[in-house]
Amino acid sequence: MTKALETQNLKKSYGEVQVLHDIDIAMEEGEFLVLVGPSGCGKSTLLNCIAGLEEITAGELKIGGRVVTQEPPKDRDIAMVFQSYALYPTMSVGENIGFGMKIRKVPKDQMAAKIKEVATLLQIDHLLDRLPSQLSGGQRQRVAMGRALVRDPKLFLFDEPLSNLDAKLRVEMRAEIKRLHKTTGASIVYVTHDQIEAMTLATRIVVLKDGYVQQIGTPQEIYDTPANAFVADFMGSPPMNLTAAEVRSDGLQVGDVHLAVPTDGLPARVTLGIRPEDLRLAQGGPGFDVIPTLIENTGADSYVSFAMGEAQVTARLAGRMDEDSVETIALAVAPDALSYFDVETGQRIAV
Secondary structure, three states, X not given: OOEEEEEXXXXXXXXXXXXXXXXXXXXXXXXXXXXXXXXOOOHHHHHHHHHOOOOOOEEEEEEOOEEOOOOOHHHOOEEEEOOOOOOOOOOOHHHHHHHHHHHOOOOHHHHHHHHHHHHHHOOOHHHOOOXXXXXXXXXXXXXXXXXXXXXXXXXEEEEOOOOOOOHHHHHHHHHXXXXXXXXHOOOEEEEEOOHHHHHHHOOEEEEEEOOEEEEEEOHHHHHHOOOEHHHHHHOOOOOOEEEEEEEEOOEEEEOOEEEOOOOOOOOOEEEEEEOHHHEEXXXXXXXXXXXXXXXXXXXXXEEEEEEEOOEEEEEEEEOOOOOOOOOOEEEEEOHHHEEEEOOOOOEEOOO
């Protein structure tokens, strides 16, 4: 089956500095692939290489099964939505959406029908006669997406499209993009530094660090079985707790805390990973006592911070807690909720 996107041993260098290292990606048609990672990890550079805005130093790039490594952007059958809306200020919404079709000399009746179809899909059909200056940020981003959608390309490329919006509008537009993908079945590559965006939008995620792919997987795979300590720490809000642990025959020793869990196959020392929500109140069963250093009530949940070995650890507990009346809390964690990483390499240890 033809892949929407394939990269093989893709490299990108600026002089002596290599910023992308042997990137291998195979993306199915209809997938929503999110490139995520901290600032400077190479995600926008990779997107620009896919778009043809940056020249690839080595490797091969295919879009829709066709090798486009040397093709200019206009011949790659892509449409791009940028961080800035890049709308023409003197053109109406309808004219902005249809501008590309006008340049390609699409017949007027066909162009009008396509503009109407896309504007209805994006719920901006009542705004077609307005100028960009008369629109909100979210409406402008919809127009930018509409301009891409009328192209009906092999691949849509989104470069941090929501980063200029406020928090509430970002959540609304995130839902809008997810709905759009479900409705159209489009193949989308989407760049963000926001791991919540990555988790909620993606069918698969590519986690990047320093120009290297750290892990490719579904949101659930990335979250439940991070390939290394970096992915564990980067994906999740709050992130996975990571702390050094000594491995004994009867369990793990983490500072003053003993966890009675199976330790077969583990080395003498590991980095222990626990998701905040996997720590729960011990209901009369085996557990361990902690002294909270900070309790933050968020409404539905309380974030309880405490020392565990060499690290400050956070537990996400349901309900509200009174910081002044809580001296110790008895917590428990299920053995199958724990992750283990090699102390030296940071790679996941399979158990």
